[in-house]
Amino acid sequence: MKITSLTMIGNECEIIESFVRYNCHFIDEMTFVFDTGCIDNTLEILRRLQREGCPIILKDESLVSYEQKAMENKYLRILASDPETDMIIPLDADEFITAAENPRTALEKLKLDRVYQMGWKNYVPFPGDDTSEKFIPKRMTHCKKTEASYTKVMIPSKLVREEEIILTTGHHGVESRSKVTVEMISHIFIAHFPMISREQYQSKIYCNNIRYITWMNRGNGEGAHLNSLLSELEAGKDNFYEGISVYDYEDQHGTVIEQELELKYCDPEKLEIRYPELAKVDLTRNLVKTGEVMALKAYNLEIDKLDKADRPVALIYGTGRNAELILQEIPENILNIRAYIDTHSEKKFTMFHRRIVITPEMIRCFRFDKIIISSEKFYEEMLQELIRAGIDKNKIAGREFILNLTIEALNNKNRS
The missing domain is CATH 3.40.50.720 (NAD(P)-binding Rossmann-like Domain)
Structure with a gap:
């Protein structure tokens, strides 16, 4: 079975090396799509990992305005057109696939005649976290006791070709021209690390809210969780730990428990972080670069007229x-x-x-x-x-x- 992942990336420098080094134990090919919203060291880290031999494909969509759903579905079809690909797993850069057994073994047992929905376990920063630990799942070992109500999907490529399946925004679900079997599974799930450090948290809120201004086809409520956090930051509230609850959706007051991500199915040497100097989040730089990108978009619109x-x-x-x-x-x-x-x-x-x-x-x-x-x-x-x-x-x-x-x-x- 050939398993491939699809990831839209933004400013992910603090977690992207952990994401690749862990998930490539279970995934054969990892496709990353980036645009002008990726302005930190994420691309440099990915290129270095690529040179190491990690199965990474980079796709540049910098000339396209931010349209997450359209872009994810474009590449879903491109990946599905490869006759050797059996399963496509859309993953955000802060999501780690895990299971009750070796994730690769669990994935290979899946039938290829249905879409699968997986649960989402939110890992959260904790006051006692060892911030000197650079491999994020080792640093952050606390998660919400109750899984978030949202799910993520995995899709056999033949269903994409035959049923014209469409990913919903955030790949929480699918749409199709005919009735497709969707099975909820509990033995495979996503470990989600949405908030890592105060700098990363603030950068995500400020920079994404600026980017979303040009997201012309954004639906009602899409990105609203970042809008609400922005309003609190602008009001001067230090809401880092409080902001964690936004990612819990219905389980906003769930109990935090210690439950480290299972790493025994990984080669410890392959989990070693080699580029920590590129992983530091620089909020000021990210804001300046985001502003520069927006200004260049305006410049290009003027040059188009000439x-x-x-x-x-x-x-x-x-x-x-x-x-x-x-x-x-x-x-x-x-x-x-x-x-x-x-x-x-x-x-x-x-x-x-x-x-x-x-x-x-x-x-x-x-x-x-x-x-x-x-x-x-x-x-x-x-x-x-x-x-x-x-x-x-x-x-x-x-x-x-x-x-x-x-x-x-x-x-x-x-x-x-």
Whole structure:
């Protein structure tokens, strides 16, 4: 049986390494979808885990406005189209799959003719937690005695293909064109770690509330739990431990008990956290980065009004003499230049020939056909910098791209 997971990620740096190192013991392939809401060290941690050999696939949806339900269902169908995939488990980055036996054994016993619903056990911060412990399920060992009323689903891929199943927001349930058997199971469940530290808690509330402003298809009440927590923070209330109850839904006053997540089915060496320096939550930085992303969205809307639809869109890498030479080489009306890229942080968000200057990590906020490297001398170095930033090599070119565009424009003019 091939089991794959699907996870939409935001700012998850404090828990993402724990999530991968634990769940990959039981899951064959882990697909992560990210957008411009992921602005902390989460992606860097995932790329390092990927280089280690963890079965990670990264999908960039930074150019799409935040639409959780639509995006999850898009990738649900993509994953289900793989004939080798048997079971798809949508998981948030703070969810750990566990069972009364080895989770992998329990999963492989499931029939593939129905959707499964699993219970949700909420783990909560406790005053005596050892905050020096970096593997989150070892740090947080207290949970609510009563499981939350919400459930999460697992879906056989053939049902997605045959019954056109649709995940509800948050993958708490499914919709389908015909009656599909949905079985509630108790021997497999989700250990949920929604709140880890005060910094992570505040970052989640502030940054997600900003992001939700652009969630245009949000239903009535979706995200309301974060809205209520935001109002308390803005009123000056230190509601970290009180805020935990929001994630308990109907069981807001349940008793907290100590019940450590079962780890005996994992290789202890593979649970070792290797990147603790990337896991620290920086609230100020996250707020600033979220604001920058929102500002770049507004910038792009304005540039959209200036671009000509029949011309390719380019980002120019460089703002020095070579970039000036490129501008002299570009004939009028053959290229839309959207922004310039420079690695010098002091140039970030300055203007160069009426276009904004960005650093490489901001490239994913921009739609473009090509990135044109202005320097021939440092071409290879700049190319590798772009590849490390996650840019497809096929979308990177040198100055020959402009020459080819110029020749094509001349040929078109002669033919006309």
